[in-house]
Amino acid sequence: MPKAQETILEIDLKALKHNFEFIKSKLKSTTKCLAVVKAFAYGSDAVEIAKYLETLQVDYFAVAYVDEGVALRNAGITSPILVLHPQVLNFDKIIEHCLEPSLYSHRILDAFIETANKHNQNDYPVHIKFNTGLNRLGFTGQDVKTVISKLNSVTSIKVKSLFSHLAASEDKNETNFTTQQIASFKTIADNIISALGYKPMLHQCNTSGIINYPEAHLDMVRSGIGLYGFGNDPEVNQHLKPIARLKTIISQIHTLKPGESLGYNRAFKATETTKTATLPIGHADGISRHLGNGKGFVIINNKRASILGNVCMDMIMVDVTSIDCEEGDEVIIFDANNTAEVLAEKVNSISYELLTAVSQRVKRTLNR
Numbered sequence: 001m002p003k004a005q006e007t008i009l010e011i012d013l014k015a016l017k018h019n020f021e022f023i024k025s026k027l028k029s030t031t032k033c034l035a036v037v038k039a040f041a042y043g044s045d046a047v048e049i050a051k052y053l054e055t056l057q058v059d060y061f062a063v064a065y066v067d068e069g070v071a072l073r074n075a076g077i078t079s080p081i082l083v084l085h086p087q088v089l090n091f092d093k094i095i096e097h098c099l100e101p102s103l104y105s106h107r108i109l110d111a112f113i114e115t116a117n118k119h120n121q122n123d124y125p126v127h128i129k130f131n132t133g134l135n136r137l138g139f140t141g142q143d144v145k146t147v148i149s150k151l152n153s154v155t156s157i158k159v160k161s162l163f164s165h166l167a168a169s170e171d172k173n174e175t176n177f178t179t180q181q182i183a184s185f186k187t188i189a190d191n192i193i194s195a196l197g198y199k200p201m202l203h204q205c206n207t208s209g210i211i212n213y214p215e216a217h218l219d220m221v222r223s224g225i226g227l228y229g230f231g232n233d234p235e236v237n238q239h240l241k242p243i244a245r246l247k248t249i250i251s252q253i254h255t256l257k258p259g260e261s262l263g264y265n266r267a268f269k270a271t272e273t274t275k276t277a278t279l280p281i282g283h284a285d286g287i288s289r290h291l292g293n294g295k296g297f298v299i300i301n302n303k304r305a306s307i308l309g310n311v312c313m314d315m316i317m318v319d320v321t322s323i324d325c326e327e328g329d330e331v332i333i334f335d336a337n338n339t340a341e342v343l344a345e346k347v348n349s350i351s352y353e354l355l356t357a358v359s360q361r362v363k364r365t366l367n368r
């Protein structure tokens with residue numbers, strides 16, 4: 001049995017390179033590739049992931065919030081960084097750190113123009129976001145006229161890209177809807193381009209869009225989950241390698257006699273002699289309480305051990321009655337074989353949620 005020392009999230013940069021190359025192999029050589037590194041690069045390590053992707057000549061990064069972009073700049077990342085969901089409060093920081101905002105409403109556009117003017121900017125790069133059906137963020141087709149008149153009346157900003165986001169690119173039952181989104185975006189983009197007199201980049205595909213809608217790649221694509229090793233589809237998953245391995249250690253082993261209980265609220269009660277292992281990872285580390293009481297499992301000695309009773313803040317207890325193991329042995333929560341997706345599905349969740357839930361107190365290590 002491999003031994004362990006503490007809870008660690010190992011990040012496999014070779015797997016990242018493999019995934020990046022797989023995504024690139026789906027693109028024309030003229031299509032740029034933006035890596036989405038929001039939420040600590042999907043719970044891994046945004047700085048290390050971004051540094052490594054820069055060595056692989058990635059074209060662009062995206063983060064959700066301004067402070068995520070500032071952290072990348074402070075770590076020496078020099079590639080362009082699109083901030084998908086900035087707030088007005090942070091607009092000065094955007095300019096101070098050469099970040100590029102997504103402007104998604106008149107409120108945001110007006111406020112950013114004001115900030116760019118205040119900082120005496122000329123042609124500051126911005127990205128205009130259009131809502132084509134996700135109904136989350138973005139101007140609509142009806143806003144095109146007013147957006148254009150604002151853009152054409154200032155010199156402080158310049159549109160680097162127009163973009164949209166697909167609502168159901170992974171869902172084969174929604175191809176009509178997605179095709180409609182793609183068509184609306186094209187109409188909007190054509191109108192804007194003819195009125196602007198120059199051609200910004202166009203982009204709308206996330207990972208599943210890249211795979212399922214090659215005709216919609218346009219000038220750039222935005223990949224997040226694919227880089228981290230998941231493709232929202234069993235066939236695509238075969239070509240990708242999950243980059244994150246979350247592992248921990250058996251801190252202690254107990255033997256419960258029939259009638260004895262385990263953990264808070266006595267949620268598990270032994271009906272037969274039960275051997276349990278206590279692990280130093282809990283809901284504060286990203287193990288959802290929903291995974292408790294037999295729903296979730298970990299891997300010890302290549303065998304599944306169910307989580308018994310309630311998930312505690314800093315610990316879980318698992319059933320090792322039929323597993324040959326001892327204190328100090330390594331425990332896998334998820335890795336490339338026992339994937340985050342499989343564990344997430346146990347509680348109606350998705351790989352994205354489980355990966356991004358791994359909290360910052362879990363140490364990250366890199367395998368190069």
Ligand SMILES: *Cc1c(COP(=O)(O)O)cnc(C)c1O
Nearest residue numbers: 036165206207222223224225226
């Ligand atoms: C998060 C995000 C992405 C990445 O999506 P994946 O499914 O992880 O590839 C792309 N675009 C936008 C606007 C996003 O918010």
